[in-house]
Amino acid sequence: MARVLIASDIHANMEAAKEMFKDVSYDFGIYLGDIVDYGPKPSEAIQLVRDKFDEVIQGNHDYAASHGSDDMCSPENKEVSAFTRENITRKLLSKEELQYLGSLKRSLISDIDGMRLACFHGKPDDPLFGYLYPWSISQENFRNAEGRLPVYDYIVVGHTHYQFLTQYDGIAVMNPGSAGQPRDFSHYPSYILLDTKKQSVELKRFKFDRFNLARELKDLIPDRRLLEKDFKLFHLL
Numbered sequence: 001m002a003r004v005l006i007a008s009d010i011h012a013n014m015e016a017a018k019e020m021f022k023d024v025s026y027d028f029g030i031y032l033g034d035i036v037d038y039g040p041k042p043s044e045a046i047q048l049v050r051d052k053f054d055e056v057i058q059g060n061h062d063y064a065a066s067h068g069s070d071d072m073c074s075p076e077n078k079e080v081s082a083f084t085r086e087n088i089t090r091k092l093l094s095k096e097e098l099q100y101l102g103s104l105k106r107s108l109i110s111d112i113d114g115m116r117l118a119c120f121h122g123k124p125d126d127p128l129f130g131y132l133y134p135w136s137i138s139q140e141n142f143r144n145a146e147g148r149l150p151v152y153d154y155i156v157v158g159h160t161h162y163q164f165l166t167q168y169d170g171i172a173v174m175n176p177g178s179a180g181q182p183r184d185f186s187h188y189p190s191y192i193l194l195d196t197k198k199q200s201v202e203l204k205r206f207k208f209d210r211f212n213l214a215r216e217l218k219d220l221i222p223d224r225r226l227l228e229k230d231f232k233l234f235h236l237l
Contacts, residue, residue, distance in 0.1 A: 004112060006176045007191040008032035008121070008158030009059070010049070012039025012089070013180030013234065015216075016189045017048055019208040020179050026193065030108065032158035033059025033121035036101065037071065037081055038181060038233060040216035042089045046097050058104030059121040059159065060128050065089045066102030072129045080229040088220050113196035115153040122159045132157045134166045137173060154194070163190045165201055174201060180234075187235040210236055 005026035010017045011034055031053040036042040042065075049056055064071035065085055073081050090098070106127045108119040122130035155173045162184040163177030177190035184190075188205040195202075214236045221227040231237045 002195055002197045003027050004194040004196060005029040005053075005191060006032065006119075006156055006174075006194060007053075007179040008176050009034040009161055009178035010039070010045050010180035011061070011178070012036050012042040012045045013189075013208075013213060014039070014041040014044045014048070015210070015213045016180045016206075016208040017045060019206055020189065020191060021048075021052060023206045024191065024193065024204070028112070029053035029055070030110075030117075030119055030156070031056045032119060032156065032176065033057045033104070034061045034158065035059070036065050036089045036093070037061040037085050038230060039084075040088060040213070040220050042092055043094070043097060046093070046100065050100075055108050055110065055119070056104055057108055057119055057121050057158075058101070058106055058128065061085070062101040062104055063128060065093070066098045077229075077233065080226050080233070083221070083223075083226050084230065115196055115199070116151065117154045117156060118152045119156045121157070123157055124155065131160050132173075132175070133160060133162060134164045134173070137166070137168045139169070156192075163192075163203055163205075165192075165203060172201065177203075182235070183233075210234070 003026045005024055029052055031049050035045050035049050060071045071081055110117045120127040122128055123132035152171055155171055157175050161178035161182055165174040176192040179189045179191050182189050190205045193202040
């Protein structure tokens with residue numbers, strides 16, 4: 001194996017997801033969760049993730065959609081998140097697709113070419129809902145259920161939509177950002193390429209057709225105020 005694609009948080013934005021796969025060549029794919037909500041194409045996004053990734057982890061929005069529950073997202077996004085979940089995601093998905101979202105695992109520990117990866121949507125001590133930023137990393141984030149600090153070469157997280165790569169106590173800690181709805185310093189979606197032979201990490205960004213995404217959202221969200229909130233999250237305003 002050589003090139004590992006690591007991506008997260010597509011959020012039913014197929015316009016972005018399709019462009020990512022035009023942009024990247026890889027041998028193995030890991031997806032860190034949040035396939036659905038906010039975006040207009042949840043079913044298509046699920047199919048793409050199932051087709052293109054070898055390992056898939058559950059995100060908080062995947063869990064909430066499958067259980068009809070709260071996603072525990074930030075207060076400023078909660079209203080539009082709940083609306084899109086109930087009126088787009090859960091309306092458009094089949095029973096089997098909802099069951100698929102509910103069946104996804106919370107974490108992945110993998111050995112690839114002798115390198116040990118620990119992958120989570122949130123963070124090791126709170127894999128579904130926890131937020132991990134480069135400035136908030138501590139030993140407590142990495143302790144397992146027994147309170148021990150496992151030995152990994154890479155810890156990989158999603159959830160924040162914030163791309164980063166940093167070192168902590170000899171461990172490479174990284175987040176691919178969002179492949180559908182970036183919330184960091186850039187309006188461009190992002191992913192990571194890990195080369196296991198060269199032991200290198202590339203932080204990647206790409207462009208996509210925002211016009212089609214805006215048109216699709218307009219057709220599904222009649223409330224102008226909620227539409228504008230969703231537009232802001234996708235950088236359409």
